[in-house]
Amino acid sequence: MAEANGAAPLLDGTKDYQPLRKKMYDLKKPHITEFPITWGNWYKHVDWLNTYFIIGVPLMGFIAAYWTPLHAYTAIFAFLYYFQTGLGITAGYHRLWSHTSYKATAPLRIYLAAVGAGAVEGSIRWWSRGHRAHHRYTDTEKDPYSVRKGLLYSHIGWMVMKQNPKRIGRTDISDLNEDPIVVWQHKHYIKSVLFMGVIFPMLFCGLGWGDWQGGFIYGGIIRIFVVQQATFCVNSLAHWLGDQPFDDRNSPRDHVITALVTLGEGYHNFHHEFPSDYRNAIQWWQYDPTKWSIWLWKQLGLAYDLKEFRQNEIEKGRVQQLQKKLDQKRATLDWGTPLEQLPVIHWDDFVAEAKNGKGLVAIAGVIHDVTDFIKDHPGGKALIGSAIGKDATAIFNGGVYLHSNAAHNLLSTMRVGVLRGGCEVEVWKRAQSENKDAIVVND
Amino acid sequence: MAEANGAAPLLDGTKDYQPLRKKMYDLKKPHITEFPITWGNWYKHVDWLNTYFIIGVPLMGFIAAYWTPLHAYTAIFAFLYYFQTGLGITAGYHRLWSHTSYKATAPLRIYLAAVGAGAVEGSIRWWSRGHRAHHRYTDTEKDPYSVRKGLLYSHIGWMVMKQNPKRIGRTDISDLNEDPIVVWQHKHYIKSVLFMGVIFPMLFCGLGWGDWQGGFIYGGIIRIFVVQQATFCVNSLAHWLGDQPFDDRNSPRDHVITALVTLGEGYHNFHHEFPSDYRNAIQWWQYDPTKWSIWLWKQLGLAYDLKEFRQNEIEKGRVQQLQKKLDQKRATLDWGTPLEQLPVIHWDDFVAEAKNGKGLVAIAGVIHDVTDFIKDHPGGKALIGSAIGKDATAIFNGGVYLHSNAAHNLLSTMRVGVLRGGCEVEVWKRAQSENKDAIVVND
Ligand code: HEM
Ligand code: HEM
Ligand SMILES: [Fe+2]
Ligand SMILES: [Fe+2]
Ligand SMILES: [Fe+2]
Ligand SMILES: [Fe+2]
Numbered sequence: 001m002a003e004a005n006g007a008a009p010l011l012d013g014t015k016d017y018q019p020l021r022k023k024m025y026d027l028k029k030p031h032i033t034e035f036p037i038t039w040g041n042w043y044k045h046v047d048w049l050n051t052y053f054i055i056g057v058p059l060m061g062f063i064a065a066y067w068t069p070l071h072a073y074t075a076i077f078a079f080l081y082y083f084q085t086g087l088g089i090t091a092g093y094h095r096l097w098s099h100t101s102y103k104a105t106a107p108l109r110i111y112l113a114a115v116g117a118g119a120v121e122g123s124i125r126w127w128s129r130g131h132r133a134h135h136r137y138t139d140t141e142k143d144p145y146s147v148r149k150g151l152l153y154s155h156i157g158w159m160v161m162k163q164n165p166k167r168i169g170r171t172d173i174s175d176l177n178e179d180p181i182v183v184w185q186h187k188h189y190i191k192s193v194l195f196m197g198v199i200f201p202m203l204f205c206g207l208g209w210g211d212w213q214g215g216f217i218y219g220g221i222i223r224i225f226v227v228q229q230a231t232f233c234v235n236s237l238a239h240w241l242g243d244q245p246f247d248d249r250n251s252p253r254d255h256v257i258t259a260l261v262t263l264g265e266g267y268h269n270f271h272h273e274f275p276s277d278y279r280n281a282i283q284w285w286q287y288d289p290t291k292w293s294i295w296l297w298k299q300l301g302l303a304y305d306l307k308e309f310r311q312n313e314i315e316k317g318r319v320q321q322l323q324k325k326l327d328q329k330r331a332t333l334d335w336g337t338p339l340e341q342l343p344v345i346h347w348d349d350f351v352a353e354a355k356n357g358k359g360l361v362a363i364a365g366v367i368h369d370v371t372d373f374i375k376d377h378p379g380g381k382a383l384i385g386s387a388i389g390k391d392a393t394a395i396f397n398g399g400v401y402l403h404s405n406a407a408h409n410l411l412s413t414m415r416v417g418v419l420r421g422g423c424e425v426e427v428w429k430r431a432q433s434e435n436k437d438a439i440v441v442n443d
Numbered sequence: 444m445a446e447a448n449g450a451a452p453l454l455d456g457t458k459d460y461q462p463l464r465k466k467m468y469d470l471k472k473p474h475i476t477e478f479p480i481t482w483g484n485w486y487k488h489v490d491w492l493n494t495y496f497i498i499g500v501p502l503m504g505f506i507a508a509y510w511t512p513l514h515a516y517t518a519i520f521a522f523l524y525y526f527q528t529g530l531g532i533t534a535g536y537h538r539l540w541s542h543t544s545y546k547a548t549a550p551l552r553i554y555l556a557a558v559g560a561g562a563v564e565g566s567i568r569w570w571s572r573g574h575r576a577h578h579r580y581t582d583t584e585k586d587p588y589s590v591r592k593g594l595l596y597s598h599i600g601w602m603v604m605k606q607n608p609k610r611i612g613r614t615d616i617s618d619l620n621e622d623p624i625v626v627w628q629h630k631h632y633i634k635s636v637l638f639m640g641v642i643f644p645m646l647f648c649g650l651g652w653g654d655w656q657g658g659f660i661y662g663g664i665i666r667i668f669v670v671q672q673a674t675f676c677v678n679s680l681a682h683w684l685g686d687q688p689f690d691d692r693n694s695p696r697d698h699v700i701t702a703l704v705t706l707g708e709g710y711h712n713f714h715h716e717f718p719s720d721y722r723n724a725i726q727w728w729q730y731d732p733t734k735w736s737i738w739l740w741k742q743l744g745l746a747y748d749l750k751e752f753r754q755n756e757i758e759k760g761r762v763q764q765l766q767k768k769l770d771q772k773r774a775t776l777d778w779g780t781p782l783e784q785l786p787v788i789h790w791d792d793f794v795a796e797a798k799n800g801k802g803l804v805a806i807a808g809v810i811h812d813v814t815d816f817i818k819d820h821p822g823g824k825a826l827i828g829s830a831i832g833k834d835a836t837a838i839f840n841g842g843v844y845l846h847s848n849a850a851h852n853l854l855s856t857m858r859v860g861v862l863r864g865g866c867e868v869e870v871w872k873r874a875q876s877e878n879k880d881a882i883v884v885n886d
Contacts (some may be wrong), residue, residue, distance in 0.1 A: 113576040136822075136844055172823055239570065247848045273849040276821035307819060309849070312777050316852045319773050326769065330762050334755050376750060378542065378719035379579075380615055401579055405690045406752070409759045 033164040047330045050159045053120065054228060061221030074205050074214040078223045081118070081201055088116030089127075089231045090263045090290040097176060098128040098135075101278040101307045101311070102294055106181070108302040113185045118196030119227045123186040125176050133169035134235070137273055140251045142169030147239035147251045155236035233261045237277055238268035245318040246273040248324070256287065264288030268288075273317055282314060332370070336412035339366065345417035350433045354389030360416070368414040446623070449863045471638040476607040493602045495564065497671060504664030517648050521666045524644055526706070526732075528666070530561030532570075532674045533733040540619060541571040541578075544721040544750045545737055549624070551745040556628045562670045566629040568619050572841045576612035578718055582694045584614030590682035590694045598679035626788070640667055676704045681711035689760040690714040699730065707731030716760055717752040725757060779855035782809065786802070789859035797832030801857070811857040837868030 032044050092112030095101045104112065113124060120418035128143045130354060137143045140254075144163065147154040153161075176182045187191055198220035205215025252272040258264025264287055267280040281288035283421075294401075332335060350367055354360040359371035370384060377384040387395060396403055396411075403411075409414030475487050535555030538544045556567060564570060573587045580586045580685025587606065590597040596604075619625045628635055641663035685698025689732065695715040702709025702723070706728055710723040724731035740746035793810055797803040802814035804827075813820075813827060822826040822844060830838060839846055839854075846854075 007539065172825065238581055249848070273847050276819065309853075313853050313856075315772070316776050316778070317849050318775065320767060320848060320852075322765070322769055325532060326762060326765055329758070333759050333762065335759070360872070376719065380618065381613065404716050404755060405692070405763060406760050409763075412754075413756075441726070 017021050031164045031166065032162055033167070045161055047160060049160045054159060055155065057221060058225035061217055061225065065217050065222060068213050068217045069215045070218060071205070071209065071211040073209050074211045074218050077205055077215075078209075079219045081204075081219055082223045082227055084115045084261070085118040085196075085227050086230060086263045086441070087290060087293055088112050088114070089119050089121060089227070090265055091293055092116040093124055093127045094131065094234075094265070095278055095290065097124050097179075097182060098131040099275050100175065101276045102298075103305040104297070104303050105301070108297055109181045113181050114192070114196055117189070117192035118200065118224075120193055120197050120224045120229065121228060121231065123184045123189045124154055125173065125186040128176055129171055129173050130168065132171035132173065135272065136171055137169035138252070138272060140169075141167065144168045145235040147236065150275060151236050151240050154239060155232050158235075207215045230261050230263075231265075233258055234268065237261065238266055242266070242269070244269045244321065246270055246314075246321055248321065259287045261350070264290045264292075266287065271313075274314065276307050277309045278306045279308065334413060335409075336415045339415070342366070342415055342418045344420050348419045350417070350419065351389050357390050361387045361389075361417055363393050363396050363411060365393075365419050366415050367417040367419055368411055369416045370414055373410075373414065466599035467507075474607045474609065475605055476610070490603060490605045497599065497602060500664060500670035504660055506666065507660050508665060511656050511660045513661060514648070514652065514654040514657045516652050517654045518659050519716065520644070520648055520658075521661045522650075524659045525670055526668045527558045528561040528671060529706045530733060531555050531557070532562050532564060532670070533708055534736055535559040535679075536564070536567055536570045537681065537708070538569050538573065538721055538733065538737065540622075540625065541574040542718050543618065544719045545741075545745050546748040547740070548744070551740055552622070552624045556624050557635070557639055560628060560632070560635035561643065561667075562674065563636055563667045564671060564674065565642050566632045567625045567628040571619055572614055572616050573611065575616065577612035578715065579614055581695070581715060583612075584610065587611045588678040590679065594679050596685050597682060598675050600720070601678075612767050627822055634777075673704050673706075674708075676701055677708045677711065680704065680708055682815055685709070685712070687712045687764065689713055689757075689764055691764065702730045707733045707735075713757075717757065719750050720752045720787055753779050777856060778852075779858045782861055785809070785858055785861045787863050789863045793860070793862065794832050802831050804830045804832075805862055806836050806839050806854060808836075808862050809858050810862055811854055811862040812859045813857055816853075816857065 032041075035041060037045050050114060092109075093116050096104055096109070116124060122130075133360040134143050134145060135333050139146055139148050145154045145158045150157065198216055200213040201219030201223070202212055205219055206212035210242060227249060237258045238253060239251040239257070240253065241258060242253035244253055246269050250272060254267045254269045256266060264280050265271070267282070267286065267288070270282065271277075271280050278294050280290045281291060292305060294303055298306055322412065345367055350360055359369060359372050359374055370388070374384055375379055383400065395401075396407075478484060480488050535552075536559050539547055539552070539555060559567060577586050577588060582589050582591050588597045588601045591662050593600065618854040641659060642756065644662025644666070645655055647657035648662055680698070680701045681696060682694040683696065684701060685696035687696055689712050693715060695711040697710045697712045699709060701711065708714070708733070710725070712727065713725065714723050715721075719784075721737050722731060722734045724734060737746055741749055788810055793803055793805060802812060802817055804811050804813050813831070817824055817827055826843065838844075839850075
């Protein structure tokens with residue numbers, strides 16, 4: 001924050017992203033993304049390095065797998081290593097470094113930085129910076145993997161196609177720059193990836209049971225592909241499939257399928273509302289092995305200061321979202337003509353019209369036309385018929401039968417007028433029948 | 444309605460129940476139920492005739508079944524006959540005669556009156572009168588099988604124990620008295636029961652495959668027991684187990700288990716709100732074979748005028764009930780101190796306190812104490828720290844970051860005071876900093 005930065009429009013705690021390895025982009029030269037894609041330049045839009053690692057290498061791996069027998073031990077190892085490198089992303093890159101939702105001792109941080117590198121999704125520093133921008137600018141132009149640009153874009157397109165570095169929202173990563181493990185991993189990223197991504201699995205399977213090739217293909221290449229695709233789902237599937245129990249203004253959604261694929265990162269609507277909660281799933285029966293691992297590390301003394309939002313805050317979000325849905329639903333229903341839009345009718349006109357055969361009933365100062373309902377009345381024709389041309393307020397509300405809520409709703413759809421004098425009609429009626437002066441206020 | 448009736452307190456379309464067979468109760472003599480149950484008189488409280496038929500006969504049937512081999516055809520017949528006699532109650536006694544939720548041609552009415560008699564639950568006339576009272580006076584003293592008197596009472600107690608005829612609510616059954624099939628069945632009830640309950644199944648299995656004894660025991664006695672217990676569940680289980688999606692002021696509940704047991708009468712919360720709907724289950728995937736049968740009869744020209752409440756009315760009930768639940772939930776949550784209970788604080792005091800180390804932030808005219816939250820702020824310590832002692836309305840609402848709904852909720856729990864001048868604080872601040880006169884209205 002203290003460093004002045006020419007491009008910063010606001011003193012908002014952010015600065016332009018400073019690559020530590022490559023030389024800085026020349027921000028003045030127009031970027032390729034500023035030109036539309038044509039038949040002549042499309043290959044310049046593709047980020048060939050990323051494409052090679054995300055699509056090319058796995059493709060070669062699948063082809064090579066055809067000639068590589070799958071050893072049972074290697075299969076088990078690949079699965080377990082998939083899980084650990086996945087945790088490197090979910091528990092490490094995501095919940096620890098991007099969101100600081102808990103604190104980890106140095107040994108755990110080293111472990112997570114190592115297995116996280118094995119997932120081959122960029123350095124912690126690069127990943128967290130993008131992820132913080134994703135949270136801060138969700139669904140906007142500044143979101144690096146905005147689902148508004150399409151599901152495929154949010155899944156993989158944002159890496160396969162070159163991105164304008166100026167586009168991505170600015171975030172503060174000063175805390176990451178202060179973590180020596182993060183900085184080390186960033187500076188030695190290629191070495192880390194090579195070792196954790198392929199050499200380590202190859203060594204493990206090779207020294208363990210002599211399956212060097214299987215360790216390379218299954219424990220390395222194919223496992224990387226699976227981990228990548230699984231964790232990419234947090235950016236695509238989790239913004240596209242499922243419910244929005246906490247807020248529906250943005251795209252994040254909760255779905256068990258996403259959770260199953262992403263080691264528990266599928267409760268993403270919750271996560272975007274409560275990003276610094278170390279949990280993504282808040283119910284014990286929901287699948288969130290990342291949360292379970294963090295909790296276990298806490299028991300082992302490796303993790304501490306696990307952050308949780310108060311249940312009160314969580315429930316408030318839920319209540320408000322439900323209210324919103326309910327209000328939307330309510331607006332689609334017919335609740336009867338609002339009273340202020342009804343004509344005002346005099347008692348005598350009401351009685352006269354009822355005598356002329358219209359099925360009019362006065363209840364609570366409102367006149368209802370029940371003509372078409374008489375034959376359907378659950379309490380029988382006779383009873384409802386006995387109320388025509390009369391004030392049935394009392395008999396409708398318990399005098400004869402205490403009608404249900406449903407009956408009151410139905411009644412309001414039959415409104416046709418408001419009685420002059422409203423609820424005081426009975427006083428007025430009595431006065432009239434006793435031939436006294438009826439006080440009618442004409443307003 | 445025209446007949447005057449001494450005991451009728453209101454001209455409400457009802458009259459005292461007139462038994463057509465037995466001589467009328469002497470309403471002046473005190474009824475046994477007016478005396479408390481003691482060791483000396485308990486046997487007088489028991490309705491021995493009912494007890495014999497509901498408990499005694501089935502008991503003998505179960506004992507006899509021990510010596511009666513179960514023929515496969517008899518088992519199939521008993522099951523099918525169980526279903527048809529069950530329909531006699533649900534589609535006939537209940538939805539047709541008690542609620543007139545559809546109209547049936549004479550052949551169908553005769554069929555339903557016949558199989559209904561085979562279920563041995565009293566005549567249509569007697570049953571419907573009690574059932575209408577049950578709807579009209581649900582859960583009150585006048586409800587013949589009020590669940591408020593206990594689950595066992597509502598299931599079977601109301602038949603096993605003598606009831607005071609004066610207690611049961613009055614209802615209008617003039618329409619039933621006009622149906623010759625209903626009147627015939629009532630007048631020839633004992634004959635109908637004997638024939639449809641036991642003689643017919645015995646004849647069927649006897650003449651069909653020579654299993655007279657099995658027809659009597661399984662097709663007759665035991666099947667009667669099962670039908671009875673199943674349909675009794677509408678009065679007990681359906682007022683005790685399940686959800687209340689439409690209204691929770693009374694006891695009726697919706698549950699799939701009750702529906703499975705009662706041929707679809709388990710959506711009882713719906714049914715009490717919309718009693719003249721020929722459906723109990725409104726979703727196609729819910730189990731309501733009674734509804735399916737009525738629909739089939741309509742296709743066959745046997746039933747017509749199937750009544751349905753408008754979907755709009757049904758949804759309205761659901762919305763209101765959800766709203767009620769939501770309001771209850773909302774009331775249990777902490778939404779922060781209401782503004783009117785907060786002290787009014789002057790801008791200068793606010794700034795001074797913040798300078799003294801209190802983490803005070805002004806947002807939208809309200810002062811918040813964020814001291815304990817700084818270390819937990821998902822956006823980092825630095826950013827939230829930069830707002831202390833300042834008006835952060837704009838930066839909180841998008842200037843730096845457009846906080847989520849959850850963040851706004853959290854913020855309101857941190858309220859500690861209202862700023863003198865409220866939202867106009869900025870105008871006032873500027874005026875102050877420019878050393879002009881600040882207009883402070885002391886009220
Ligand atoms: C004026 C418009 C009326 C409407 C819209 C209406 C509507 C309804 C509805 C929807 C029910 C079904 C049960 C319930 O929802 O509570 C019902 C039942 C009943 N109504 Fe009405 N009603 C009207 C007037 C009356 C009047 C004037 C009387 C009496 C004089 C009456 C007596 C009854 C009785 C006794 C029942 C109970 C029937 C039973 O559940 O067996 N209703 N009415
Ligand atoms: C004054 C009380 C504040 C509260 C209660 C608060 C609360 C929160 C919460 C709950 C989040 C999580 C994401 C969300 O819910 O939207 C958040 C994120 C954030 N806050 Fe605040 N905040 C406060 C003040 C500020 C201030 C003054 C700033 C800036 C100067 C700020 C900047 C941010 C940023 C940039 C994020 C995004 C972090 C990310 O998602 O990566 N906050 N804040
Ligand atoms: Fe997201
Ligand atoms: Fe996140
Ligand atoms: Fe009921
Ligand atoms: Fe009913």
